[in-house]
Amino acid sequence: MNRFEGRVAVVSGAAQGMGKAVALRLGAEGATVIAADINGKGAEATAKEIGGKSFGQQTDIGDPASVKALFDAVAQKFGKLDVQINVAAIVPFVKWDELTFEEWRRVARVNFDGLFLMCKAGSDLMRKNNYGRIVNFGSNSVLAGTPNMAHYVATKGGVLGFTRALATELGGYKITVNTVMPGLIDTEGVQTTAHKDAFGFVDMLQAIKGKGMPADVVPAVAFLASEEAHWITGQALNVDAGMARW
């Protein structure tokens, strides 16, 4: 399939994990991908793997100037934006008793403020063409109330509500906005925290057994980012082997 031929796509968090997997898939299906990540070298490596006019840009999504520089570059090089996948986030492991306001703000700055900055700038560019696909990364932790990440769960709850409101705001421009909510997925990020020890427990809750990998989430994202998903907006899709099925 070449669902993204001629499409320009921004993917945040594209240096590793699910962001990288999504960027590579969109690229493989014909998209020109702007890989954005605070890890600039990683973003460039992903873009290089895709080839063509794709490029990587060091971007801190929580910093207004950095986000502006990203979308200025996209506008200048391509004059349009068709697809935006907001993957970048901090996935922390912090016990409630140790959760400080500083830590709360550190995560909110990226996971929540960053999403606002990215969506604001991206949708401004999409509106010019009356076309757009925005896919935000939520988490099924908002349904499970996952321990040791209360601040993260709060930001992902925000993603869910914001997605619905943004779908309303942008529907008139034929821009769809949806959330995918993965379960526990084996990524570089997860491997750096104690969440990596939770796969056995999560497996017990899943309807389909096994360890979730980035490749298991990519097809849902690619579908929602595709032209044919035009009648789906404001939705949240659990991609978690049926862990949350209520």
Ligand SMILES: NC(=O)c1ccc[n+]([C@@H]2O[C@H](COP(=O)([O-])OP(=O)(O)OC[C@H]3O[C@@H](n4cnc5c(N)ncnc54)[C@H](O)[C@@H]3O)[C@@H](O)[C@H]2O)c1
């Ligand atoms: N892995 C999981 O189990 C899981 C489960 C549910 C939801 N999610 C969500 O899926 C998404 C991807 O998760 P992952 O495990 O692949 O992540 P990861 O930690 O492996 O990668 C995250 C990427 O985001 C980048 N990033 C962090 N802060 C940034 C910033 N300020 N600006 C730009 N880039 C920044 C990092 O450099 C990194 O490349 C996240 O939104 C996460 O919350 C993950």
